[in-house]
Amino acid sequence: MSQSDLIGLAGILVGLGVLIALAFRGWSVLLLAPIAAVIAALFAREPLLAHWTQTFMGSAAGFFAQFFPLFLLGALFGKLMEDSGSVTAIADFMSRKLGPRRVILAVVLGGAIVTYGGVSLFVAFFVIAPMAQNLFRSAGIPRRLMPAAIMLGTATFTMSAMPGTPSIQNTIPMPFFGxxxxxxxxxxAIASVIMLAFGLWWLQRQEAKAKAMGEGFGRGALPSAVMLADAESLRERATTAHEFDPAEILHGEQARTQPSxxxxxxxxVVVILVNLAMSLYVLPRVDLSFLARPEWGGVTPSAVSGVWAVIVALTAAIVTALALNVRRIPDLRATMDAGVNAAALPVISVASLVGFGAVVAALPAFAVVRDAVLGIGGGPLVSLAVATNVLAALTGSASGGLTIALDALGPTFMERAALIGMDPALLHRVAVISSGTLDSLPHNGAVVTLLAVCGSNHGEAYKDVFIVAIVGALIALAVVVALxxxxGSF
Incomplete structure (x- = not known):
């Protein structure tokens, strides 16, 4: 390795260090990402302004153009489901049906249903946490297990493994792999079962141990939504993790009555069925050859059809939610405004992380990193899993880490897969599951937000979050990579 490569690698590490350290302290990634990119380019003696305005902004703008519709529709749908009382109604239904003896299962499945149906993670946090507190207190289950139970249902298998999930993480690989x-x-499905079964086993084991030791729910109440939404440092961390700005939770007005x-x-149900129909039946039968013309970007149908399927599914779900609840929502305009505004900061924040990754990938020293990753034994699946895990861990963002990995290495992985006849669908699933493993380290915005919403801290509750969100996901990933x-893919 040459001296220039060593200096370039040092610049990449310094840039990452600045990004991680200050982001964890609540600094805006909108400021940190370009600063980190300029630091890396400075060490490499590359043109600073050119990397900022051309490389950084070009890649960030590309991400924004490709995925902003999904952020917009997902956030709007989540806000409509919250203010209409639909998320609360589903959570209450699960708690009634499963009863006081299966409290943990009720919380997990309640979160799983709403997030698999397209409701934003942070909306689910704010709605399910009060329900979980009441259930855990009545059952005498320690409150320190609440964050892990909510995390298991909302941010593990329904985010990365369940077939058809409309999560942004499951959407990002589609343009890369077609x-x-x-x-x-x-x-x-296998990965989902592993994550769910392992997580429930661990939580029920911890519940039994706590009861045997006489540990009850404990003291304390949930912090107010106003206090959480006004916490700027919490907001900055959260918006790089998922597609909803928690500050918009306060805006709009919730329905006074719940729907059935x-x-x-x-x-x-509409999200799931329309997504399935568009992905497997409608779009494959539509003539999309016009996309090859220059005015449409000269893209292949496979590069956009997956994103289009999710866009249509979320739009149909929004129309359904409005049709069923338009009279129930007290201030429809405020709710709609809050929903679309909630998408702005998250999509720009993640796009900024992607811009930083593009600058790093363009530096000469990155060739050393690329060769090291591609040289990992075990084939392209192992290399892809390692690269995505590392980048998601460093950025504290599943979507950011996944996009950076695919921007830098996606074409190479596609070439290697083609040489051995590997189905790109397999690359897709491994990449998405990998993005949802080490992203849940302590500095992850979703983890920090969830602990705050539950009135807990890392010392009390993070061990169980780590087990259900990281260990369970890594086991599922290992099984998927091996199979x-x-x-092959199936």
């Missing part, structure tokens, strides 16, 4: 939200459905369970669940390597 896949659909239902890529490798069998492997995704059927009315509450209908938009979620994909020896059996």
């Amino acid at each position: 896949t659909t939200p239902f890529a490798a459905p069998g492997l995704g 369970f059927a009315a509450a669940a209908a938009p979620i 994909g390597t020896f059996v």
Whole structure:
């Protein structure tokens, strides 16, 4: 390795260090990402302004153009489901049906249903946490287990493994690999079962141990939504992690009455069915050859059809939610405004992380990193899993780490997969599951937000979050990589 490569690698590490350290302290990534990119370019003696305005902004703008519709529709749908009382109605239904003896299962499944149906993670946090507190207190289950139970239901298998999930993480690989939200459905289902079963086993084990030691719910109440939403440092961390700005939780007005369970669940059913129909039946039969013309970007249908399927599904769900709840929502305009505003900061924040990754990937020293990653034994699946895990861990963002990895290495992985006849759907599923493992380290915005919403701290509750969100996901990832390597995609 040459001296210039060593200096360039040092610049990349210094830039990452500045980004991670200050982001964890609540500094805005909108400021930190370009600063970190300029630091890396400075060490490499590359043109600073050119990397900022051309490399950084070009990549950030590309991410924004490609995925802003999904951030917009996802945030709007989540806010409509919150203010209409639909998320609360679904959570209450699950708690009534499962009863006081299966409190943890009720919380996990309640979170899983709403997030698999397209409701934003942070909306689910703010709605499910009060329900979980009441259930845990009545059952005498320690409150320190609340964050892990909510995390298991909202931010593990429904985010990265369930076939067809409309999460932004499951959408990002589609333009790179020409896949659909239902890529490798069998492997995704297996991974989902592993994450859910392992997480429930651990939480029920911890519940039994706590009861045997006489540990009850404990003291304390949930912090107010006003206090949480006004915490700027918490907001800055949260908006790089998922697609909803928690400050908008306060805006709009919630319905005074809940819809029936059927009315509450209908938009979620619409998301799933329309997504399935568009992905597997409608778009494959539509003539999209016009996309090859220059005025449409000269893209292949496979590069956009997956994103289009999710856009149509979320739009249909929004129309359904409005049709069923338009008279129930007290201030429809305020709710709609809050929903669309909630998408702005998250999409720009993640785009800034992507811009930083583009600058790093353009530096000469990055070739050393690329060769090291691609030189990992075990084939392209192992290399892809390691690269995505590391980048998601460093950025504290599943979507940011995933996009940086695919921007830098996606074409190379596609070439290697083509040489051995590997289905791109397998790359898709491994990449998405990998993005949802080490992203849940202590500095992750979703983790920090969830602990705050539950009135807990890292010392009390993070161990169980680590087990269900990271260990369980890593086990599922290892199984998927092994099956994909020896059996292929299914």
